[in-house]
Amino acid sequence: xxxxxxxxxxxxxxxxxxxxxxxxxxxxxxxxxxxxxxxxxxxxxxxxxxxxxxxxxxxxxxxxxxxxxxxxxxxxxxxxxxxxxxxxxxxxxxxxxxxxxxxxxxxxxxxxxxxxxxxxxxxxxxxxxxxxxxxxxxxxxxxxxxxxxxxxxxxxxxxxxxxxxxxxxxxxxxxxxxxxxxxxxxxxxxxxxxxxxxxxxxxxxxxxxxxxxxxxxxxxxxxxxxxxxxxxxxxxxxxxxxxxxxxxxxxxxxxxxxxxxxxxxxxxxxxx
Ligand code: CTP
Ligand code: MG
Numbered sequence: 001x002x003x004x005x006x007x008x009x010x011x012x013x014x015x016x017x018x019x020x021x022x023x024x025x026x027x028x029x030x031x032x033x034x035x036x037x038x039x040x041x042x043x044x045x046x047x048x049x050x051x052x053x054x055x056x057x058x059x060x061x062x063x064x065x066x067x068x069x070x071x072x073x074x075x076x077x078x079x080x081x082x083x084x085x086x087x088x089x090x091x092x093x094x095x096x097x098x099x100x101x102x103x104x105x106x107x108x109x110x111x112x113x114x115x116x117x118x119x120x121x122x123x124x125x126x127x128x129x130x131x132x133x134x135x136x137x138x139x140x141x142x143x144x145x146x147x148x149x150x151x152x153x154x155x156x157x158x159x160x161x162x163x164x165x166x167x168x169x170x171x172x173x174x175x176x177x178x179x180x181x182x183x184x185x186x187x188x189x190x191x192x193x194x195x196x197x198x199x200x201x202x203x204x205x206x207x208x209x210x211x212x213x214x215x216x217x218x219x220x221x222x223x224x225x226x227x228x229x230x231x232x233x234x235x236x237x238x239x240x241x242x243x244x245x246x247x248x249x250x251x252x253x254x255x256x257x258x259x260x261x262x263x264x265x266x267x268x269x270x271x272x
Contacts, residue, residue, distance in 0.1 A: 006147075007143075007147050008122035008123035008146060008147065008200075009054055009120055009121055009122045009123070010052050010053055010054060010121070010122070010123045010124065010125065010143060010146070011053055011054060011055040011056070011057055011117050011118065011121045011123075011124045011125075011201075012047045012050075012052070012053040012055070012056050012057070012124070012125045012126075012127055012139075012196065013057050013058075013059070013110060013113040013114070013117075013124055013125070013126045013127065014043055014044065014047060014056060014057070014058045014059070014127050014128075014129050015059045015102065015106055015109045015110060015113070015126065015127070015128055015129060016028075016029075016030035016039075016040050016043065016058055016059060016060055016061075016067070016102070016129035017030075017059045017060055017061050017062075017101070017102020017103065017106075017109040018030075018061075018102075018106065018109075018130070019061070020032065022249050022250050023248065023249065023250065023251065023253075023254065024251065028061045028064060028067065029129070029130055029248070030043075030060070030061075030067055030129050031064075031066065031067060031070075032248075032254070034132060034248075034254065034257055034258065034261070035257075035258060035261035035262075038070055039129060039130065039132045039248060040058075040067060040070055040071070040129055040132075041070055041073075041074060042132035042133060043127070043128075043129040043130075043131070043132040043134075044056065044058070044071070044074045045074070046132065046133065046134055046135075046136070046139075047127065047139070048074075048078055048095065049136050050136045050139030050140065050143075051092060051136075052125070052139055052140070052143045053095045053125075054093065054095055054096065054118070054121070055095055055096045055097075055098060055117060055118050055121065056095050056096070056097050056098070057098040057099075057100060057113040057116050057117060058071055058097065058098070058099050058100070058113075058129075059100050059101070059102035059103075059109035059110070059112055059113045060099055060100070060101065060102060061101075061102060062101035062102065063101070068099055071097060071099050074097070075097045078094060078095070078097070079094065082094045096118065098113075098116050100112045100113050100115075100116045105219060105220075105222075106222075106223075107208065107211060107219065107222050107225075107228075110126055110208065110225060111208050111212070114201075114204065114205055114208060117201070121201050122200070122201055123143075123146045123198060123199065123200060123201060124198070124199055124201050124204055125139065125142055125143070125195075125196040125197065125198045125199075126195060126196060126197050126198075126199070126204070126225050127195045127196035127197075128195045128247060130247045130248045130249065131194060131195055131245045131246065131247050131248070132248060132257065133244045133245065133246070133257055133260055133261070134194070134195070134196065134242065134244065134245040135242050135244050135245070137242065138155050138194070138196065138239075138240075138241055138242050138245055139196055141155065141239040141240060142154075142155060142196050142197070142198040142239060143198065145198065145237055145239055146198045146199075146200070150198070150237045151199065151200045151203050151229075151234050151235065152197070152198070152199050152200070152203065152204075152226060152229045152234055152235070152236040152237065153197070153198045153199075153236070153237040153238070153239060154193055154194070154195075154197045154198075154224075154226045154236060154237070154238055154239075155193075155194045155195070155196070155197070155238070155239055155240065155241030155242070155245065156191035156192065156193055156194065156238045156239070156240070156241050157191065157192045157194065157240075157241045157242075157243065158190075158191065158192075159187055159190040159191065159192055162184065162187060163184070163185040163187060163190060164181045164182075164183065164184050164185070165181070165182045165183045165184075165185065166179040166180060166181055166182060167179065167180060167182050168180075191238060192241075193224060193226065193241075194241040194242075194245045194247070195224070195245070197224060197225050197226050199225065199229065203229060203232070203234055204225060204228075204229065206232060207225070207228035207229045207231070207232055207234075208225075208228060210228065210231065210232065211228050244260055
């Protein structure tokens with residue numbers, strides 16, 4: 001546990017280096033338009049609005065000048081706002097924005113960003129740029145749990161569908177159906193997992209160092225950071241996520257995200 005008498009010095013890693021195959025726009029997903037801006041710009045604004053980061057470290061597709069320019073544009077926007085707030089007497093520190101080249105897998109992108117965190121960082125939140133509309137309240141719940149002593153904390157949602165396990169249909173039954181059910185998971189203890197996921201920095205570093213030695217099959221099975229921390233035997237806590245934190249993965253998700261932006265609460269949701 002953190003000895004949590006003070007708020008830890010916190011960085012937010014924003015992973016935005018994916019190619020967006022399932023969205024099918026023929027461009028990196030971070031670049032795809034959403035409500036007049038890009039997915040990346042919305043995600044950056046959400047992180048900044050939460051106001052918990054001393055540093056925002058963004059993993060981008062290697063060599064993507066356009067997305068780098070978008071980060072610079074966001075930084076300029078932040079500096080303008082910061083100047084205005086300082087004029088009004090508010091003393092909110094301006095986060096440092098760092099850009100790194102992402103890797104071949106999401107975990108590789110996280111590792112590249114971990115290597116670029118400022119000295120003195122104590123806690124880190126890892127967030128998917130694809131969850132561009134995650135509300136500030138979720139960042140705050142995760143950060144509060146870390147400040148209260150959690151070493152690892154994830155935002156979760158109850159599962160609404162019944163979830164079953166299946167296997168391929170046995171020989172001879174293929175004409176009936178492609179798969180056969182092997183069991184039904186108890187829904188009341190299942191949770192769908194979102195980001196931002198929060199960690200004591202030293203623990204997440206240790207977890208990623210261990211994963212660097214995984215073979216291809218093990219590496220492919222890693223879908224979030226908390227999994228790696230679980231493998232160390234460290235307790236992972238769960239706080240309430242938000243439906244607005246949906247991961248924009250398919251064209252339908254993009255339609256939902258556009259709808260959220262047009263809704264009564266507008267561009268930035270306040271509660272989850
Ligand atoms: N990500 C990353 N580096 C990678 C792969 C993914 O930084 N090599 C990031 C994505 O940019 C995204 C988050 O991890 O913000 C979750 O990944 P996902 O939703 O799968 O995005 P993509 O990998 O871009 O999409 P797809 O799998 O459909 O290609
Ligand atoms: Mg992916």
